[in-house]
Amino acid sequence: MNSLLNLIVNGLATGMLVFLLAAGLTLIFGLMSVLNFAHGGLFAWGAYGGVWLYGLTESFAAALAGAVVIGMLLGWVMERVVIRPVYGNHVQQILVTLGAMLVLSELLKVVFTPNPLKAETPAWLSGSWDAGGVILIKYRLFIILVGALVYIGLTLLLRRTRIGLIVRAGVANPDMVQALGINIRLVFTLVFMFGAGLAAFGGALLAPYSGVVFSEMGMQFAILAFIVVVIGGMGSIQGSALASLLVGLSGALMAYYVPDLSLAANMLLMVLVLLVRPSGLFGAKGGGA
Numbered sequence: 269m270n271s272l273l274n275l276i277v278n279g280l281a282t283g284m285l286v287f288l289l290a291a292g293l294t295l296i297f298g299l300m301s302v303l304n305f306a307h308g309g310l311f312a313w314g315a316y317g318g319v320w321l322y323g324l325t326e327s328f329a330a331a332l333a334g335a336v337v338i339g340m341l342l343g344w345v346m347e348r349v350v351i352r353p354v355y356g357n358h359v360q361q362i363l364v365t366l367g368a369m370l371v372l373s374e375l376l377k378v379v380f381t382p383n384p385l386k387a388e389t390p391a392w393l394s395g396s397w398d399a400g401g402v403i404l405i406k407y408r409l410f411i412i413l414v415g416a417l418v419y420i421g422l423t424l425l426l427r428r429t430r431i432g433l434i435v436r437a438g439v440a441n442p443d444m445v446q447a448l449g450i451n452i453r454l455v456f457t458l459v460f461m462f463g464a465g466l467a468a469f470g471g472a473l474l475a476p477y478s479g480v481v482f483s484e485m486g487m488q489f490a491i492l493a494f495i496v497v498v499i500g501g502m503g504s505i506q507g508s509a510l511a512s513l514l515v516g517l518s519g520a521l522m523a524y525y526v527p528d529l530s531l532a533a534n535m536l537l538m539v540l541v542l543l544v545r546p547s548g549l550f551g552a553k554g555g556g557a
Contacts, residue, residue, distance in 0.1 A: 273402045275520045281408035283516025284415025285477065288470030289489055290496040290508045291422060292463025295435070298503025300456050302351055303358050305365040307467055308490025309372030310346075314339050314468025315481040316380050319387045328390040332472050339468020340461045342372075347460040369486060376483040384482040387475035411473055418466070419509050426505065435459060495534050499541045501548030510549055511541075 293307050314335040322331035350368050354360040389407050396405045426432035438445045438455055446452045474489075475481050496515055500507025515534050522533035529536070541549060 270401050270403075271524070275524055276517065277404060277408055277412070279517035279520030280513060281411045281477065281516070282519060283513040284411050285470050285474050286489065286492050286496055286515055287415055287509055287512035288418060288473065289467050290493040290500070290512055291418070291505060292466035293493050294497050294500070294503060294505060294508045295459050296463045297497065300351075300355070300459065301358075302355070302460075303361045303365065304351070305362060305490060305494075306346065306350070306368035306372060307365075307463070307493060308486030308488070309369045310339050310342055310464045310467040310486075311471040311474075311489050311493075312376060312481070312483065312486035313342055313372060314471030315387075315475045315485065316376055316385065316471075317468065318472025319385050319475050319481055320380065322388065322390075328393075332469060335468045335472035336465040339471075340465040342468075343461040343464025344457065346464070347457050351460065369490070373483045373486060382483070384480045386480055387478065389476040389479075393476070407476055411477060414473065418469075419505070422505050492534065495538050499538050499548055501551030504548070504550035507548055507550030 289307065289311050292310075293304065296302050296304055296307070317338040318331045318335040321334040322328060325331065325334075346368060350364050351361070354364055393407045393410050396403050398404075424432075426436055434445060434450055434455060438452060442452050445455075471481075471489075474485075492515060496508055496511040499514065500509070500511035514537060518533045518537050519530065523530040545551065
């Protein structure tokens with residue numbers, strides 16, 4: 269039972285990290301209909317930026333904030349240079365964003381050297397608690413808490429604010445939003461930057477969790493994020509949150525109990541969900557963002 273509880277905590281922590289990446293991807297695809305395969309590159313830049321800034325400032329809060337700024341700046345450049353010319357063309361979006369993903373990965377090697385970087389956990393988040401024989405690692409609990417707060421914040425932002433109303437209306441009918449005098453292009457840019465910042469924030473949180481960062485990590489987590497978006501339903505934050513937890517838990521449990529199937533666990537989960545509900549858990553018939 270203790271092992272099971274530890275696996276659940278590990279799975280929830282991993283799921284929350286994936287959610288931070290998938291949430292931005294969900295917003296970008298839901299509002300802008302952009303298949304951004306370079307999203308994982310922003311995640312990797314956030315991880316590297318967080319490690320570098322933490323070593324520079326010795327402040328974990330400053331490292332997280334700096335990673336978000338790095339992600340948003342990269343997102344702004346990417347939206348203007350890479351994405352804007354291919355709006356409405358999914359085939360070209362896949363090609364150019366895959367190319368951007370490779371460029372971002374190679375730039376990491378140029379800026380931070382090709383060698384993996386060691387990531388330190390802040391002293392106040394190091395160690396663990398023993399709860400009746402169950403070892404609860406502080407940093408994993410911290411990730412779960414942060415992920416839950418981000419989910420609550422995103423839900424309130426989308427449902428209780430004017431910008432959230434505009435975003436949700438833009439998901440449903442961008443032409444109508446434009447006709448009402450709202451600069452939908454500016455909204456697109458801001459949403460892309462916000463999604464990029466979320467991805468970088470997730471990367472910065474992942475670094476101490478994994479203990480090391482490397483340039484190819486972006487592709488690995490981008491695949492997980494796309495699986496989550498498909499399972500949860502395109503454009504649904506609620507779906508992405510639930511799917512992220514399912515992916516994290518299934519990965520942790522399968523790796524422990526059925527190691528031979530651990531690599532295929534997420535793909536099998538996606539296939540099972542789509543067989544029952546092709547639109548995803550919270551797709552067209554299950555609710556929107």
